[in-house]
Amino acid sequence: MDIFQKCLDYTDADDAKASGYYPYFRVIESESDSKVLMDGRELIMLGSNNYLGLTTHPHVRKRAHDALEKFGPSCTGSRLLNGNFSIHEELEQRLAAFVGKEATLVFSTGFQTNLGTISAIVGRHDNVVIDKDDHASIYDGCKLSYGKVSRFEHNNLVSLRKTLASLGSNAHGGTLVVVDGVFSMEGDVAPLPEMIEICKEFGARLMVDDAHASGVLGPRGEGTAAHFGVTDDVDLIMGTFSKSFASLGGFIAGDAKVIDYIRHNSRPFIFSAAMSPASVGACLGSLDVMESEPQHRERLWEITTRMQKGYRDLGFDLGTSETPVIPIILGDEMLVFAFWKRLLDEGIFVNPVRPPAVPAGRALLRTSYMASHTDEQMDYVLETFARIGKELGVVG
Ligand SMILES: Cc1ncc(COP(=O)(O)O)c(C=O)c1O
Structure with a gap:
């Protein structure tokens, strides 16, 4: 058997692209910051690990x-x-x-x-x-x-x-x-x-x-x-x-x-x-x-505390997160991709995560925060999560 047969048979990525729900290898056309340029559009970046914003x-x-x-x-x-x-x-x-x-x-x-x-x-x-x-x-x-x-x-x-x-x-x-x-x-x-x-x-x-x-x-x-x-x-x-x-x-x-x-x-x-x-x-x-300059870490924690509380008050399940990595646990993979796509349309970039990266039944939107995020950006993020969460029946 040709060792490349598995490659020739592999269609998962093409299938996802055809459905319009392919979240990987998104091309970023700007520097890594609290907002980034993708497809010529400015997006709020909630998917990087640039916690102190030092880039x-x-x-x-x-x-x-x-x-x-x-x-x-x-x-x-x-x-x-x-x-x-x-x-x-x-x-x-x-x-x-x-x-x-x-x-x-x-x-x-x-x-x-x-x-x-x-x-x-x-x-x-x-x-x-x-x-x-x-x-x-x-x-x-x-x-x-x-x-x-x-x-x-x-x-x-x-x-x-x-x-x-x-x-x-x-x-x-x-x-x-x-x-x-x-x-x-x-x-x-x-x-x-x-x-x-x-x-x-x-x-x-x-x-x-x-x-x-x-x-x-x-x-x-x-x-x-x-x-x-x-x-x-x-x-x-x-x-x-x-x-x-x-x-x-x-x-x-x-x-x-x-x-x-x-x-x-x-x-x-x-x-x-x-x-x-x-x-x-x-x-x-x-x-x-x-x-x-301790102010960067202090600001990161100010944002983290605010977003943890904001999501929890809206009724989202954050599991036991205590840090700037804040998962929105939805469980169902299709729901995760639908939510991810709606957020992207509204100018917010997050990472959809499915098994095996998380245990089965715990598919989630991974959001993460950085010291350079602004209060206005965080207001918009919470408003948008609330609106889409209601639309998709995730929160009341
Ligand atoms: C917990 C953990 N360990 C190790 C790594 C690998 O680090 P790097 O991406 O810098 O190679 C990562 C990065 O994704 C990580 O999240």
Whole structure:
């Protein structure tokens, strides 16, 4: 059989396009901001992860520009051999101090960070235990490792304990538990203090993916561990630069010996080119801003509180979201696409999300907020959601 047969038989995307309900690969013709241009129309952007709105911050752009000018457009090599620039090391030192860990290592994407960390740490005799709703990159990091993978029910402490207990004693290997700090689709937060206690009871190490928490949670945006005041008890903190940092790349932070091991043993790190200078420059700029301009995070939380309350008062189901990731849970996939299309017609861009990205029966509209959204934009969003919600029979 031709290995391409599955491609020739694949019609899902064409079918969706023909029905007028194809939401993917929308072309954005402007910079990433609280409003964007699509098909020549201006839309309010409720579908990005630019939480602090730093993509348009002059200092962030200047540092990206300066790094490009000084170091050029590419490092043209792996950090291990020929692509290790002084700004990578500067960023790693700054990040370690920011999140409160001894050392960090930066990767070229967040996805690669999870692949490269989990596959380096979890060996043949080890266990890795993950939340069922963890990000795809955590799943794929587990696949790339040679360890035994177990899943527990989402944010369920009883299930975590049961799963760890079921692994029994293992004289030859250890256990890594990996959770998202803030879950990317439903915006709920992992109960880290309780998880830490359970991990300690079973001698397991804990890694937290802060893709949606960096810049957002914690007194200065340090992440989920700082939010709960448990930084010393979270063994590994992972973050991406593609969200609050307004850049591209990722980092892993932890004890110096552990980070050094990953640096020398992670194949996705070693056999891949270094993060580009402009991306590193943007991250350094964002760190400067996070440390010196708390107003962006404060504004983000003002908007988040207002929108959480606004949607709940209208009668929408937001699940247990507590963050700027606010899901409008509709359950039915067709309803999600109908609602998404009506919002697009009214000038609002959101992400329709269906299984397998969420569990069956929990299809939703993922909305997310940024510090640069205006009050007028948020008024219009709530009015429009109320109107369409009534039209489609979602709210009374
Ligand atoms: C929870 C989580 N982890 C990891 C990633 C991967 O990060 P990146 O897109 O920066 O590669 C994402 C991004 O979608 C994410 O949401």
